[in-house]
Amino acid sequence: MRFALIWSEVFTGLRRNASMVISVVLVTFVSLTFVGAAILMQAQIGTMRDFWVDRAQVAVYMCTSVSTQPTCAGGAATPEQVAEVQAALEGPTLAPLIQSFDFESHDEAYANLIALLGDDYASVITPDQVNETFSVNLVDPAQSEVLVEAFSGQDGVEEVKDQLQYLEPLFSALTVATYIAVGIAALMLIAAVLLIATTIRLSAYARRKEIGIMRMVGASNRFIQTPFVLEGVFAALIGSVLASAAVLAGVHFGVNEYLRDRVDFVTTWVDMGDALLVVPVLILIGVVLAALSAGFAIRRWLRA
Known part of the structure; x- marks a missing residue:
């Protein structure tokens, strides 16, 4: 019964703040796509360096x-x-x-x-x-x-x-591109965290009467906080899944279908196996950041 009530509150919050939830999904999607791209680019640099170092x-x-x-x-x-x-x-x-x-x-x-x-x-x-x-x-x-x-x-x-030495400029350029992707990803993740916190505060404000009633009947802070945390996690999870799909599609179509046949001097590329290893990392980052951000925001609001 408590489980059903919690999920009822979660979906109520998602429905009331649909536009903000969509914003969280999109920001999380973009930021984690950059994170995945940066991880794969660094893996590609390492793969190329190992290949050419052995043969240089x-x-x-x-x-x-x-x-x-x-x-x-x-x-x-x-x-x-x-x-x-x-x-x-x-x-x-x-x-x-x-x-x-x-x-x-x-x-x-x-x-x-x-x-x-x-x-x-x-x-x-x-x-x-x-x-x-x-x-x-x-x-x-x-x-x-x-x-x-x-x-x-x-x-x-x-x-x-x-x-x-002829390949060092290429490795350096790829490394700079990786740093740029990491920088953009970090900024987008900060934006996602702030957006999740704002969404949770707005959701809590919209349901302030329900929260007051829950307190009056003796509901614990954890019981009150859980639906709000799950709202943030749910939105971030959707964004993480979309980012994972984008990373897999990028490797399949961008690397396997396009670059592999056109860039002859690179004989070792990241593959779908590498992309699949990145997927759980992206989902974990999205879920953990969302849970921490939402939990902190709702605790601050309840104490206010």
């Missing part, structure tokens, strides 16, 4: 006939200079840091470059103008600076490049 190489570019670096004053790297770099990579100092390395000769590099640029460039570029390259995979990619310091400034070596 340190490239040691040997001098060519057209190199202008001071270490290339003698022209193209000699076989002795190439052998010196290889010996250093296989030596006791660097070998423990290296997982594997490959060597690309002038002819191999030239063939790959022409395949990439097209046959029209074959008459413009000659093999001796393309770098011989050692591509090194490290056991720990974080130790790439060791190789950079070991070969930078060495005669016959034009440049040493950590390929992961």
Whole structure:
């Protein structure tokens, strides 16, 4: 009987404040959608970073006939200079840091470059103008600076490049986008909390006579507060479910159906499994914030 009475009060409050409830639902929906997007973006950054860190190489570019670096004053790297770099990579100092390395000769590099640029460039570029390259995979990619310091400034070596550096601007841009999404989500969540509190106060004011009668017949504060808390939780729950649906739809249509086939250099994307893990987080955030906000608002109003 008490349970039926509580739910009767809940639906009465929702009906009386329908416009405010809809506002709570929409604000909660938008804010939690941003929260879900931020979580998935951070997961995507982590997935991409892990993928590329494992595959990123340190490239040691040997001098060519057209190199202008001071270490290339003698022209193209000699076989002795190439052998010196290889010996250093296989030596006791660097070998423990290296997982594997490959060597690309002038002819191999030239063939790959022409395949990439097209046959029209074959008459413009000659093999001796393309770098011989050692591509090194490290056991720990974080130790790439060791190789950079070991070969930078060495005669016959034009440049040493950590390929992961090319991806850092992308990771940084995605991280900034994540922070922006988190900031917008935080502002929207604050707005949702304030809106829920306002809705509960208005609902309590509209039912002040009923509350007075409940107090006169000895109803406990918890019994009086429960319907108001459930009103806020119910509205926030609907917004959370809508936000979860938006996140799932975004991953399915935005990632799986659109980005996965169009952005070739990214081979690892967040999937529906990741989105499903976000759903309970969004619902929990929505319900807990609504319960806390509504509970605080009605307690303040009852004490007033």
